[in-house]
Amino acid sequence: MANGLNNLIKKEVKELLRDPKIMLSMVLMPLLIFPLMGSAMNISTTAVEESARQVTVSLLDMDHGVMAQSLSAAFRVMNVTLVETQATTVDEALDELQNTNMTTLVVIPSGFSQNLTLGLKGSLKVYSVYKSLSIAEQAKTSVVDVPISVFESALVRQAITQAFPGRDPSTVLNPISVSSFSVVKGNVINISPSVLSSLFISQSIGFPMVIMMLLISAMQVAATTISIEKEEKTLETLLTMPISRLGILTGKLVGSVVVAAAGAAASMVGVNYYTSSIFSMLPTETVNLEALGLSMSPLSYGLLGVVMFVTIVSALALAIVVAAFSENVRSAQSIVGFMNIIFVIPSIVLMYADIEILPAPLQMVLYAIPYTHAILAAKAAFMGDYLVMARSIAYISVFTVVLLYVAAKIFTTEKIVTARISFRKRETKAQSK
Amino acid sequence: MNQIAIEATGLVKTFGNIRALDGLSFNVAKGEIFGLIGPNGAGKTTTLRILATLIKPSSGSAKVFGLDVEKDASEVRRIISYLPEEAGAYRNLSGREYLEFMANFYSLNNHDSHVAVEDAAEISGLGERLKDRVKTYSKGMGRRLLLARALMMKPRLAILDEPTSGLDVVHAYHVRRIIQDYVKTYGVTVLLSSHNMLEVELLCSRVALINEGRVIGEGTPQELKSFHRASNLEEVFMEATKLG
Numbered sequence: 142m143a144n145g146l147n148n149l150i151k152k153e154v155k156e157l158l159r160d161p162k163i164m165l166s167m168v169l170m171p172l173l174i175f176p177l178m179g180s181a182m183n184i185s186t187t188a189v190e191e192s193a194r195q196v197t198v199s200l201l202d203m204d205h206g207v208m209a210q211s212l213s214a215a216f217r218v219m220n221v222t223l224v225e226t227q228a229t230t231v232d233e234a235l236d237e238l239q240n241t242n243m244t245t246l247v248v249i250p251s252g253f254s255q256n257l258t259l260g261l262k263g264s265l266k267v268y269s270v271y272k273s274l275s276i277a278e279q280a281k282t283s284v285v286d287v288p289i290s291v292f293e294s295a296l297v298r299q300a301i302t303q304a305f306p307g308r309d310p311s312t313v314l315n316p317i318s319v320s321s322f323s324v325v326k327g328n329v330i331n332i333s334p335s336v337l338s339s340l341f342i343s344q345s346i347g348f349p350m351v352i353m354m355l356l357i358s359a360m361q362v363a364a365t366t367i368s369i370e371k372e373e374k375t376l377e378t379l380l381t382m383p384i385s386r387l388g389i390l391t392g393k394l395v396g397s398v399v400v401a402a403a404g405a406a407a408s409m410v411g412v413n414y415y416t417s418s419i420f421s422m423l424p425t426e427t428v429n430l431e432a433l434g435l436s437m438s439p440l441s442y443g444l445l446g447v448v449m450f451v452t453i454v455s456a457l458a459l460a461i462v463v464a465a466f467s468e469n470v471r472s473a474q475s476i477v478g479f480m481n482i483i484f485v486i487p488s489i490v491l492m493y494a495d496i497e498i499l500p501a502p503l504q505m506v507l508y509a510i511p512y513t514h515a516i517l518a519a520k521a522a523f524m525g526d527y528l529v530m531a532r533s534i535a536y537i538s539v540f541t542v543v544l545l546y547v548a549a550k551i552f553t554t555e556k557i558v559t560a561r562i563s564f565r566k567r568e569t570k571a572q573s574k
Numbered sequence: 575m576n577q578i579a580i581e582a583t584g585l586v587k588t589f590g591n592i593r594a595l596d597g598l599s600f601n602v603a604k605g606e607i608f609g610l611i612g613p614n615g616a617g618k619t620t621t622l623r624i625l626a627t628l629i630k631p632s633s634g635s636a637k638v639f640g641l642d643v644e645k646d647a648s649e650v651r652r653i654i655s656y657l658p659e660e661a662g663a664y665r666n667l668s669g670r671e672y673l674e675f676m677a678n679f680y681s682l683n684n685h686d687s688h689v690a691v692e693d694a695a696e697i698s699g700l701g702e703r704l705k706d707r708v709k710t711y712s713k714g715m716g717r718r719l720l721l722a723r724a725l726m727m728k729p730r731l732a733i734l735d736e737p738t739s740g741l742d743v744v745h746a747y748h749v750r751r752i753i754q755d756y757v758k759t760y761g762v763t764v765l766l767s768s769h770n771m772l773e774v775e776l777l778c779s780r781v782a783l784i785n786e787g788r789v790i791g792e793g794t795p796q797e798l799k800s801f802h803r804a805s806n807l808e809e810v811f812m813e814a815t816k817l818g
């Protein structure tokens with residue numbers, strides 16, 4: 142028996158790993174996709190910043206006054222290169238702008254300096270040329286806002302100093318000072334909540350995505366191992382070998398688990414890289430994230446590994462039960478594909494909302510789906526909430542045991558063979574009559 | 575030593591409201607090549623599947639060398655081998671890996687396992703091609719690999735469902751010769767089913783004619799031909815179904 146089981150597991154793993162589709166979806170994809178996602182986010186953020194930094198702005202100065210010169214100085218101080226155009230009208234300047242790689246034209250109309258000196262409103266015109274609709278373009282066009290507001294606040298400060306000699310202008314401008322703190326797990330952190338919430342958003346989208354993709358591919362693997370035996374007509378021979386039916390089921394399951402475990406390991410590595418890329422966007426030099434408990438502890442990683450494992454086994458058992466009833470790989474895969482909805486729904490709902498804030502009936506439905514617990518456990522791992530993780534492991538394990546019992550029932554009766562026979566007999570009888 | 579290889583008594587098998595077997599009985603002696611012949615849907619495959627422990631009879635009993643196919647299924651599986659009509663081998667394994675995988679189920683030591691695989695390699699006649707993946711094989715090559723698998727353990731009973739199904743003349747001839755040689759050399763008992771009356775006449779020491787789940791005639795090909803005054807088994811079968 143032990144011999145036969147070993148034999149079967151070895152063959153399953155060998156066969157699965159020789160299937161390029163499975164290798165690609167289970168191991169290579171998570172290993173590549175998540176680090177790529179992380180670096181892509183990093184690279185594009187950096188690129189946006191870089192391109193904004195190198196921006197050159199065209200200037201049409203029709204004022205030539207003192208204030209116009211001060212404004213130009215403010216631009217240079219803020220590292221924005223100004224290119225003064227030779228054009229004499231706005232239309233000419235805009236035509237010229239179209240032929241360059243500059244995207245912004247600042248026009249200082251005549252009377253600008255005079256108005257400001259007289260205490261009237263000075264007017265400025267900023268033209269932004271849109272060449273594409275990306276975030277980078279947006280960043281380029283908004284680059285003139287900073288020097289203008291710097292110049293403006295200098296004017297304001299000057300006016301305040303003139304009106305209230307001896308007073309700190311900031312007490313007039315911002316009479317109230319607000320300091321923001323975040324409280325995480327009882328620790329007060331000197332980070333604004335807006336920074337933290339953007340971090341949490343990336344976490345709560347990232348984990349459900351990983352779990353969903355992993356389960357979907359694991360189920361495809363398991364469904365394939367059973368249904369390919371039916372499709373390639375190897376199952377009947379296997380069932381007449383001197384190995385118990387439960388041995389065959391165990392072999393199939395363990396074989397798929399080995400391959401899925403490789404997939405889980407690959408995605409843990411991938412996720413680890415992904416989260417570290419996300420973390421690197423935070424101002425780490427000012428905040429020690431590990432001291433705050435915002436990075437995963439080894440226990441969290443361990444428990445998350447267990448959650449992933451039981452979740453995968455349960456998905457595999459589910460796929461095997463389904464595949465036992467289907468006649469070929471395609472039908473097994475499409476039924477399993479349809480069942481993906483039980484991963485997709487909790488994943489999507491929990492991406493946008495915490496389970497506690499949902500209406501009670503929806504909460505109950507979600508809690509009944511075992512895969513909800515996998516996602517909750519992943520969130521809990523991040524917060525170090527071990528109790529939630531233990532509860533998830535327990536619930537998913539119970540569900541898995543029930544599924545395995547059903548799978549064993551199917552395997553030990555003739556159902557695994559007959560679904561097809563009875564169908565075929567009916568056909569031949571009908572033909573002969 | 576039990577001289578009766580197969581003892582099938584009053585086998586009934588229903589699938590829903592279809593009665594696939596309707597009180598089918600026959601005996602096969604040790605060392606015989608016994609043929610089941612009959613039209614599509616007569617119950618040949620159902621009978622073979624019951625004897626191979628794949629499905630259970632609704633009523634009646636079947637014994638293989640005295641072992642009940644229902645109660646002693648795991649013991650029966652140790653002494654039989656079954657070649658289904660539509661069978662395949664694992665496409666991503668090589669022919670040799672497939673044979674090794676199958677041999678390893680019989681808790682053999684390395685030497686015995688090696689001998690079994692070498693035997694199978696010879697029976698299959700695939701030579702160097704055994705190193706290639708099964709998915710590159712032609713239908714005939716695949717069937718020879720499967721037959722080699724079914725015979726390599728020298729089972730006490732080989733159950734072969736349409737052993738030459740879909741093969742061309744050359745491959746079918748080769749397969750038939752292997753079966754005959756094996757029975758002669760190792761005293762293996764063979765139960766086979768076939769549509770091909772010529773094949774049955776050439777191979778089988780005794781045959782049972784099956785129609786609508788029942789045996790409608792049994793004997794050596796010669797006996798059946800003289801009883802029905804027919805020149806071949808095809809005519810015997812047409813006569814027998816008229817009577818039935």
